[in-house]
Amino acid sequence: MRRQDAVSILAALAQDNRLDVFRLLVEAGPEGMPAGHIASSLRLPPNALTFHLDRLREAGLVTVRRDGRSMIYTARFEAMNALIAYLTAQCCQGHPELCKPKRRTGERKKPELVR
Numbered sequence: 001m002r003r004q005d006a007v008s009i010l011a012a013l014a015q016d017n018r019l020d021v022f023r024l025l026v027e028a029g030p031e032g033m034p035a036g037h038i039a040s041s042l043r044l045p046p047n048a049l050t051f052h053l054d055r056l057r058e059a060g061l062v063t064v065r066r067d068g069r070s071m072i073y074t075a076r077f078e079a080m081n082a083l084i085a086y087l088t089a090q091c092c093q094g095h096p097e098l099c100k101p102k103r104r105t106g107e108r109k110k111p112e113l114v115r
Helices: 003-013 016-031 035-042 046-058 077-088
Strands: 062-067 070-075
Touching: 003 016, 003 046, 003 077, 016 035, 016 046, 016 070, 016 077, 035 046, 035 070, 046 062
Parallel strands: none
Antiparallel strands: 062 070
């Protein structure tokens, strides 16, 4: 990823409504979500949602496809993963294992599988 691409993506996500839209689409997974459902879930007027979706699409974070009369928006996971890889490429002076996120307070440890 080029530096300017990372800046464009971060700029697109640096607005609360767009960040909420993108997180909702990430949660929806590869099937995506119709624009109307996004609008109702986030209580955004359709014209405001269109504006925010256009900014996310221009930054390469979402794609759109038509399904009948609906516009289905999907997060571009490869763009999200490329940004994370770009931001962490030189993490912890070449020791990425030191950069693992700490468990949140109250979060339970996942049980290990016994084989």
